[in-house]
Amino acid sequence: MPDKATIYDDLEVPTVINATGTKTRISGSLMREEAADAMRDASRSFVRISDLQQRASELVAEATSADAGYVTSGASAALSMAAAACLSGDDLEVMARLPDTEGVADEIVMPRTHRNGYDHALRLPGATIVDIGTNDHHLGTGSENVEPWEIEAAITNDTAAIAYMEKPYTQPPLETVCEIAHDHDVPVIVDAAAELPPAENLSRFVEQGADLVAFSGGKAIRGPQSTGILAGDEELIRSVACQHLDMHAADAVYDPPADLITTDELPGVPRQGIGRSMKVGKEEIVGLIRALELFLKEDHGDCLRKWNERAEHLAAGLADITGLETQLEGGDKTDAVAQVVATVDSDRAATDATRLVESLRRETPRVFVGADRLDAEEFTVNPMCLTDEEADYVVDRIRATLS
Numbered sequence: 108m109p110d111k112a113t114i115y116d117d118l119e120v121p122t123v124i125n126a127t128g129t130k131t132r133i134s135g136s137l138m139r140e141e142a143a144d145a146m147r148d149a150s151r152s153f154v155r156i157s158d159l160q161q162r163a164s165e166l167v168a169e170a171t172s173a174d175a176g177y178v179t180s181g182a183s184a185a186l187s188m189a190a191a192a193c194l195s196g197d198d199l200e201v202m203a204r205l206p207d208t209e210g211v212a213d214e215i216v217m218p219r220t221h222r223n224g225y226d227h228a229l230r231l232p233g234a235t236i237v238d239i240g241t242n243d244h245h246l247g248t249g250s251e252n253v254e255p256w257e258i259e260a261a262i263t264n265d266t267a268a269i270a271y272m273e274k275p276y277t278q279p280p281l282e283t284v285c286e287i288a289h290d291h292d293v294p295v296i297v298d299a300a301a302e303l304p305p306a307e308n309l310s311r312f313v314e315q316g317a318d319l320v321a322f323s324g325g326k327a328i329r330g331p332q333s334t335g336i337l338a339g340d341e342e343l344i345r346s347v348a349c350q351h352l353d354m355h356a357a358d359a360v361y362d363p364p365a366d367l368i369t370t371d372e373l374p375g376v377p378r379q380g381i382g383r384s385m386k387v388g389k390e391e392i393v394g395l396i397r398a399l400e401l402f403l404k405e406d407h408g409d410c411l412r413k414w415n416e417r418a419e420h421l422a423a424g425l426a427d428i429t430g431l432e433t434q435l436e437g438g439d440k441t442d443a444v445a446q447v448v449a450t451v452d453s454d455r456a457a458t459d460a461t462r463l464v465e466s467l468r469r470e471t472p473r474v475f476v477g478a479d480r481l482d483a484e485e486f487t488v489n490p491m492c493l494t495d496e497e498a499d500y501v502v503d504r505i506r507a508t509l510s
């Protein structure tokens with residue numbers, strides 16, 4: 108790799124060549140230059156954060172076709188704030204004592220097959236997840252994992268929300284779940300953190316009936332890593348704002364922006380809420396707004412074409428390495444971006460898949476390939492976060508390690 112001096116050299120921290128896609132632990136995606144510029148501009152003036160969040164709310168609402176929006180410190184924080192809003196609504200007393208939920212409807216119903224490591228975020232403000240359905244999809248019984256009637260049956264007076272993880276394969280359809288929930292006056296929270304592109308998804312889940320939808324600002328939108336978007340119902344977003352903004356001010360001069368917080372609905376000034384530990388700075392809010400504007404204007408077809416061409420180029424580069432079988436996967440409807448799946452035959456190559464992955468990670472710069480399938484002697488090479496030059500470098504390093 109040609110030596111480009113970076114701030115990480117000054118800090119003596121090794122950089123990473125990312126051939127595994129947008130993963131938080133290796134810093135997600137590269138922020139758009141224009142978003143970084145906007146953050147620098149934002150850092151030069153003071154602003155009332157509630158005024159800025161109100162403007163962000165309008166812009167997120169426009170982008171998502173929701174009534175309102177809010178910028179959070181990540182999709183995970185968006186889920187925590189969504190759950191907090193569903194637990195407390197406009198009740199200042201409940202806001203002030205979360206995560207203590209005694210006497211509050213605090214159950215979040217969730218199909219078992221939607222549960223994932225990030226649902227801890229839903230429990231953070233004190234909710235309990237009630238998971239339903241079965242994990243059975245191997246017995247050939249035609250089981251659908253979770254049936255709509257099971258969701259309906261799980262709703263009780265203790266239900267605060269239904270949570271839904273949006274993936275191309277999740278069942279039952281979101282519209283069905285929203286219909287059941289709304290029949291019982293229960294809101295639906297959707298985790299759509301990584302479901303962009305396509306850009307249409309920004310509005311799709313709201314249009315299908317979701318009350319609150321969480322997106323990551325640091326994945327395909329390429330805003331600051333520590334940002335997310337929550338889009339949805341105006342009253343619930345108002346509750347989010349009350350529990351997130353630092354508003355603990357003298358009652359006599361309390362004057363929050365009227366479109367974000369309606370003071371008539373509140374008996375007093377909200378205290379520091381559960382969201383106070385998930386604060387978002389002006390720089391992050393502005394950076395996210397700028398990145399979102401650019402994401403909306405982007406030619407997503409063109410990006411996909413470039414990624415898929417790069418995946419083919421990677422596959423061709425790896426094709427003649429002894430002891431390595433490669434194939435392209437994805438590039439279709441369910442998985443828009445193609446990536447290379449490589450199988451190591453350790454009898455013919457110099458090492459096995461696990462040791463290859465380990466050794467690449469220890470290089471300077473570190474080289475990260477996808478390591479989710481090592482038990483099948485497979486690793487993956489993803490084109491999304493590589494330049495063409497880095498793609499060739501990754502192929503060279505894999506070849507050198509296996510030979």
Ligand SMILES: *Cc1c(COP(=O)(O)O)cnc(C)c1O
Nearest residue numbers: 181182183225300301323324335
């Ligand atoms: C990435 C991801 C999150 C977390 O997003 P952050 O913006 O990093 O907080 C939550 N849920 C799912 C399904 C994700 O893929």
